[in-house]
Amino acid sequence: MGMDAGGGKLPYSYAGQQDGGKLVKSVSRVEPRRFGLGLVAGFLLVTCAYFSTAKFDAIQIAMSGLEDEELQVQDAVASGSKRSKDSAAAAAATRSANVSSPSVVHSHHAILPAPAQRIPEVKQADSETTPAREREWKPLCDVTSNRRIDWCELDGDVRVVGANASVTLVAPPGADNRTFRAESWRIKPYPRKADPNAMRFVRVLTVRSVASGSGEAACTDGGDDDVPALVFSDRGYTGNYFHAFTDVILPLFLTARRYAGEVRLLVADLQPWWVGKFLPVFRSISKYELVDLDRDPRVRCFRHVQVGLTSHADFSIDPRRAPNGYSMLDFTRFMRAAYGLPRGDVVAAAPARRPRLLVVARARTRRFVNTEEIVRGAEAVGFEAVVSEGTHEVAPFAELANGCDAIMGVHGAGLTNMVFLPTGGVVIQVVPLGGLEFVAGYFRGPSVDMGLRYLEYRIEPEESTLVDQYPRDHPIFTDPNGIKSKGWESLKDAYLDKQDVRLDMERFRPTLQEAIAHLRKAKAKANGDGNN
Template sequence: MFVDVSTQTYIQEKPWNKVWESPEPTWSIACDTAHFEYDLCYLNRPTVIDPTTSTISVVDPTNSTPPTVIKIRPYPRKGQPEAMQRTKELTLTTSPLNTSCTVTHNNPALIFSAGGFTGNVFHDFNEGWVPLYVTIDEHFIDRDVILGIINCSDWWLIKYAELFSHFTRHPIINLDRETATHCFPSAIVGLKTHGVMIVDPTLQRGPRPKTMFDFRALLANAYDPSLTLPSQVLPTFSSDARPKLAFLNRLDTRKLLNHADARQAAEEVGFDVAMFEVTPHTPMRDLFRLIDSSHAMVGVHGAGLTHELFLRPGSVFVQIVPINCGWLADMCYGKLAIRLGLEYIVYEAEIHESTLQMDDFAMWQVMESREPASTLMGNMTNWYRYMNQDVKIDVVRFKRYLKRAYEKAKVLVQKKSLY
């Protein structure tokens, strides 16, 4: 049963009265369900996957009666029913399948979903690539694992094509397109997560615990700008020595209404500014090329700020936070900035800078001291109220923040000149 987060404070741990132990290799199926965000099942014996019925069978040498049957949605967001409803359910069983192996593999499998909230770049990384990195690093040596993916869209495979070879040495199996029965010596179903955009070395069992610096290094290898020429989709910086500012301009909700004035202010401060937008068709390699070559990045809170992952350590990250979104901005992008070794600056919009300044409820929320997570997550009306606001910043006040960012960015420019 899933927790209905619409009726309680967001990210509240479920009561738990069971004990999880390390899986015994003699168990055919061992599932860790003790975590708020994910379930993980270890299939320790020869494993048969029938993609036509979404059933995975594991041989049980004891022939236990009745057979084990476990339902799992392998997407690390189980605390949110909306995400899990978009994730295909798999059945794990110790009952033999009435089918033989069409394709036999010599390597173990990792089965997970690219469903849920996939399609929003923040969730692509928070519930996809970061948990995949954590799970593979802990359980599979030298990327010797075959990825079997459900809810696997063609656009997703194309968008992130450069990443796959850095997670596995084997071809991807899109289980949504398969009718053949696949057999593996063993498998893991599900992905681990350490929390929101976290690679936590204290939670790892390997000989060399990883951090977000290691994950960022993987992205740098995958999107190495030297491997291809720019596609001209995004703007470029000049060749002079000014600090470079990548200015992300949102096109839908939470727009910066006076973005032209904000850009002019950044240029007056001394930045070489490249203002850009991100669409579903913007190549990830081009985004990496632009942001990696910058010394600072600024944008209004939203999924596009996930691309702060492409900033080099020591770069400056400026987040413009609309009213009543501070807790969310901090959880998703502020703490990540610190983990990435970035200089982090927060510009919190005031009520007169928001299109909600005439909204009586929003004004009351600003005047009253309210717990922000409850305000947003208590009901979807509040959520959409704040997520759909636009911002017209006070350029004079914002310019003071840009001057701080410029001074910090100059430090990075000077360091680079020493190499």
């Protein structure tokens, strides 16, 4: 999209783990003692069963208290029938039980305020009820229906081996051609499959199915995990703030929110600085530690795995295709709750306070060169104006944006922060010279879907600093379509990288007036209904 990178390293540290599995296993070994006398044996059996049940209830209460805490390391509890293990795999499992995995991303409590808005409750996804041996065969992967991403869904005995980048479905014994066929796919789990530049650093995963008894490595932790897993990459263009949202954060919400925290995230190409930057999001999506798949020495086993995240379009959700009918409104509520932001609606501001406008001041390209004049013009129509370039940290800017009623900026990644605006706010996108209305669409539709009022201001040549660089008869003014016909790099170089904006405040004033009129009308309507 030709936007500024939004990446930045945060000094997050990772430490601490908790072993909840040992507690469960120790209680599960309680067995009733058998005595010769029938009456005594019966009494003891009933008593032992009672206390065994009581202990399990206590465990459930204790574990439920962790749900709202920082992510903790939790060993998978073996359930169901044990898979056969060769001696080498058993030895590896024993060794791994004694040391923490270097692939698990630990974290201290993030320094954030407690959520003022509760994250909206969701219906947890139903687990697979049809046994694997009874389900009719279908391809593991879909590489045709979605133009953005190839994705795979595996149910049954699924084994994930980070060391060799493989996700393998092992067929149940006795599976026939009706329910099983051997397959192998090469998948890059990042939603820009048509863009070679974005995909070149994304790790290839082998997704396959094999017959039972094929010699696959046994599960390191001794059994399968009933918690489903999602496998995805955080590489690609995620150093760009907009792409971080549209390529990972939004698809992750769309894919994983339905699990209500009961999902494990396995991240290929994991970038610790990037995970730290969006740590509150990951904490709100999953109750479990993230796994750095590339450094993971274990054989992790699951009953359900999805490789690749669900993605509809750039910065957009189609509720008709989304789990639980999710919409962009749901996404913005989730983001505000994840970052502990207090305002859900513009009318929640103090009655006496003037509407607040956040002016996004870009640092390098497409800058406002008359920022002070813009501030005076905004204040003249009734706004309180706040100017910020933003920082590499998400939380402070999210708090700033949520405290405002409107956001304005030249087309660029900074407008992504509209996700933190309260519902009913206003977005003003200033579109630079060069026929860039098509790229303005990245924010036009999504802002409306978020419950925001969208206003678009297209500058005239006199408002562009290109007039200081080229004569007015230059093709950059007379033939923008010719510039665009030479390709994206030509357009980017001419109109996105070399152009700043000098707003004509006389011409721009009606846009500001329309924005503040909308906000005043919303507040008046709320006050008229008796809801402040």
